[in-house]
Amino acid sequence: MNDLWGDAMMAAFQDMMKRVAVFLPKLLALFSFILLGIILAWVLKLALQRLLQAVRVDVLSERWGVQATLAKSGFKQPLSQIVGRLAFWMVFVLFVFMGVDALDLPATAALMGHLLGFFPSLVTASLLLLVGVLLGNFLGEATLIAMVNAQIHEARLIANCVRWGVFLFTISMVLTQLGIAKEVVVSAFSIILGGVVLALSIAIGLGGRNIARDALERRWRKAKDKEERDEMAHL
Amino acid sequence: MEDSFLPESARIWLEGAEPVDLVIGLLTFNDTTTAPSLVRAMIEGCARSLPQQRILVVNCDAGSQDGTTQAIEQSVGDKARLLTIPHAVLGSSYKLVSESGVPGRESAFRILATVTDKLNAAACVVVDGNVKSVDEHWSQLLVDPIVEKGVDCVLPWFLRNRYEGTLTNTLLAPLTTALYGKRIPYHLGGAYAFSANMIRSTLLPQPWGEEIARHGIDGWVMTLAVAESLQICRAALGPRLQQVKPMGELSDLVAQSVGCLFYLMERYQEKWETVKGSAPIPTVGPPMGMGAATGAINVERMVNGFRQGLRDLLPVWQIILPAETFQQVLELGVEDTDGFRFSPSLWVQVVYDFALAYHERLLHREHLLKALTPLYLGYTASFVSGTRAQGVEQVERELARLNDHFETMKPYLVQRWRWHDE
Structure with a gap:
C-alpha cells in the first residue's frame, strides 16, 4: 500500500516536474520576448523620433496646421513623438503576441494566429481613424470660420454637420477595414445618408417651401444690399 | 543671373x-x-x-x-x-x-x-x-x-x-x-x-x-x-x-x-x-490731407458680423487670445449697436495677440488670419460710428492716436515674442 502510494506520488511529482521543465523555458521565452520587445520598441521609437525630427516633420506639421488639429483632438505632443509612441506600442504588442504564442497553450494558439492576422487591419484602421479625426476637425473649423465671415446664421450647425459627416464616414471606413459587421455598416451608412438627403428634400419641398424661399430671398437681398450699400474699400 | x-x-x-x-x-x-x-x-x-x-x-x-x-x-x-x-x-x-x-x-x-x-x-x-x-x-x-x-x-x-x-x-x-x-x-x-x-x-x-x-x-x-x-x-x-x-x-x-x-x-x-x-x-509732391466724403457704410452690418463672431467663433478666439484679452472682447457683446465701442488699445492688443498666435502656430495659419475678420469689423464699426459725425481732422487725430497705441504697446509684443522663442 505504502509502495503504491509512494509510486503514485513520485509519478505525479515527476510528471509535474516534467511539465514544469517543459513550461519553464516557454515562460522564459515569454519574458525574453517581452524584454526584447521593450528594448527593440524603445530603440525604434527613439530612431523614428530622431529621423522625423531630422526631416523637420514637427515644423512641417506645425506649418500645415496638423499640430493644432492634433492638439484639439487631445494629442498635445509633437507629431514625431506621437508616431514614435505608436511605433513603440505596435512593436511591443507584436512581441507580446510572439511571447504568448511561445507558451504553446492550446487555448491561445488559434487566438494568436487570429490576432496576428488582424494586426495589419488594426494598424490601417488606427491610421484611418487618426486621419479622419484630423480631417473632420480641420474641415469643421474651416467651414465655421468661412460661414461666420459670410454672416450665415447657421454657421455652427453647418460646421458641425461637416465635422460629424467626416467622422461618420471615418467610423464606417474603420469598421469596414476591421471587418466588423461589414454589410451592416455599409447598409446603415447608405440608409442614414439617403435618409438625411430624402428628409431634407421632403422638408424643403413640402414643409419648408416658404422658409426656403424666404431664406433664399433674404440671402439674395443681403448680397444685393452689400453690393449697393457698402462702398467701403478696406485696403 | x-x-x-x-x-x-x-x-x-x-x-x-x-x-x-x-x-x-x-x-x-x-x-x-x-x-x-x-x-x-x-x-x-x-x-x-x-x-x-x-x-x-x-x-x-x-x-x-x-x-x-x-x-x-x-x-x-x-x-x-x-x-x-x-x-x-x-x-x-x-x-x-x-x-x-x-x-x-x-x-x-x-x-x-x-x-x-x-x-x-x-x-x-x-x-x-x-x-x-x-x-x-x-x-x-x-x-x-x-x-x-x-x-x-x-x-x-x-x-x-x-x-x-x-x-x-x-x-x-x-x-x-x-x-x-x-x-x-x-x-x-x-x-x-x-x-x-x-x-x-x-x-x-x-x-x-x-x-x-x-x-x-x-x-x-x-x-x-x-x-x-x-x-x-x-x-x-x-x-x-x-x-x-x-x-x-x-x-x-x-x-x-x-x-x-x-x-x-x-x-x-x-x-x-x-x-x-x-x-x-x-x-x-504737394502735401495731401484726407478727403471728407464718407460713402455709404453699413455700420450695423459690421456690428452684426462682429456679434456673430462673438457667438460662433469663441472656441477659436479662445485658442488665439490670452484670457485677459478674451475677457475684454467678450464684454463688448453686451453693448447695443449705437453704444458699441471697441477701444483702440483693445484692438492693438488683439492684433498683437494674433501676431503672437501666428508665430506660435496655435492654429492653422489661414484659419487664424480669417478668424480676425469679425474683430476687424467690430473695431471698424466702432471707429466709423465714433467719428462719423465729426470732421476729417477728428478721423486723422483718431488714427494718430491708434498709431501711438501701436507704438506704446510694442514692448508687450517684443517680450512675448522673445519669451516664446526661448
Whole structure:
C-alpha cells in the first residue's frame, strides 16, 4: 500500500516536474520576448523620433496646421513623438503576441494566429481613424470660420454637420477595414445618408417651401444690399 | 543671373538689346480702356522731366483677351521702345486678391526687375494698367527722387477719403510703422519706382518660389522697403481712380494682407524688435490731407458680423487670445449697436495677440488670419460710428492716436515674442 502510494506520488511529482521543465523555458521565452520587445520598441521609437525630427516633420506639421488639429483632438505632443509612441506600442504588442504564442497553450494558439492576422487591419484602421479625426476637425473649423465671415446664421450647425459627416464616414471606413459587421455598416451608412438627403428634400419641398424661399430671398437681398450699400474699400 | 522664368522671346530680345536708363513697367490684364492713355502720359511725362533718358516700356500682360497689348503698341508708336512680355499666372495666384486686378503680379515684378538689371537701367517704374488718374506728373514724381536724389524706393501716396482703406489705416500702416519705425502710407498697388540698387540688392535675391509669394507682391514690397536698409520716400500722386475695383471676400483680403505682415515679421524679427518710436519718410509732391466724403457704410452690418463672431467663433478666439484679452472682447457683446465701442488699445492688443498666435502656430495659419475678420469689423464699426459725425481732422487725430497705441504697446509684443522663442 505504502509502495503504491509512494509510486503514485513520485509519478505525479515527476510528471509535474516534467511539465514544469517543459513550461519553464516557454515562460522564459515569454519574458525574453517581452524584454526584447521593450528594448527593440524603445530603440525604434527613439530612431523614428530622431529621423522625423531630422526631416523637420514637427515644423512641417506645425506649418500645415496638423499640430493644432492634433492638439484639439487631445494629442498635445509633437507629431514625431506621437508616431514614435505608436511605433513603440505596435512593436511591443507584436512581441507580446510572439511571447504568448511561445507558451504553446492550446487555448491561445488559434487566438494568436487570429490576432496576428488582424494586426495589419488594426494598424490601417488606427491610421484611418487618426486621419479622419484630423480631417473632420480641420474641415469643421474651416467651414465655421468661412460661414461666420459670410454672416450665415447657421454657421455652427453647418460646421458641425461637416465635422460629424467626416467622422461618420471615418467610423464606417474603420469598421469596414476591421471587418466588423461589414454589410451592416455599409447598409446603415447608405440608409442614414439617403435618409438625411430624402428628409431634407421632403422638408424643403413640402414643409419648408416658404422658409426656403424666404431664406433664399433674404440671402439674395443681403448680397444685393452689400453690393449697393457698402462702398467701403478696406485696403 | 537666374532668368529661366523669362519667356524665350524675351530672353532673345534682351540678348541683343542696348542698355536703357529707365524701364517703365506696365502691368495689364484686359485694360484696353485705360492702359493706352496711361502709357502715353508716362512717356510724355518722362520726355518732359527727363529728356535725355533712354526709355524702355515693358508691358507685362497676364493674358488679356481684349487687345490690350495691341492698343499699347499703337499708343507707344515710335515714342519709345516697347517690349511686350506675356507672363505666366500660377494657379495659386488666382486666389490672391490683387489691388490692380492683375493675376500673377509677383511674376510681372520679377520679370521687370530682371529686365531692369540686364539692361543696366538706373530705375524701374511699375504702374498698374487699370489706373485712370495717371497724368504726366506721375513720371516726374516717381522717377525724379531716384535719378536726382539717390532714393531707392518711391512708394505711392494717394488722396483718399476718410474711411477709404480702413484695414490699411487701422492695422497695416500703424503696425508697419510701429515695427519698423518708418511712417509709410501703406497704399498698396497703383505705382512704385525702384532704383537699380534696390533691384539688385533686395528684389532679385527674394525667394520668389516660396510661401511669401502667396501673400501678394504689394505688401511684400512695402515691407522690404521699410525693413531693408534702403532710402525711401513717398510720392503724392493725388487720387487713384481705377477702371475696375479689386474684388474679393473681405476675409481673403485680411488673410492675405495681414498674413504678409505677420509672415515677414518672422523674417525681420532682429530688425523690428530693437526699433523704438517712428519717423515720417520724405514726401515728393504737394502735401495731401484726407478727403471728407464718407460713402455709404453699413455700420450695423459690421456690428452684426462682429456679434456673430462673438457667438460662433469663441472656441477659436479662445485658442488665439490670452484670457485677459478674451475677457475684454467678450464684454463688448453686451453693448447695443449705437453704444458699441471697441477701444483702440483693445484692438492693438488683439492684433498683437494674433501676431503672437501666428508665430506660435496655435492654429492653422489661414484659419487664424480669417478668424480676425469679425474683430476687424467690430473695431471698424466702432471707429466709423465714433467719428462719423465729426470732421476729417477728428478721423486723422483718431488714427494718430491708434498709431501711438501701436507704438506704446510694442514692448508687450517684443517680450512675448522673445519669451516664446526661448
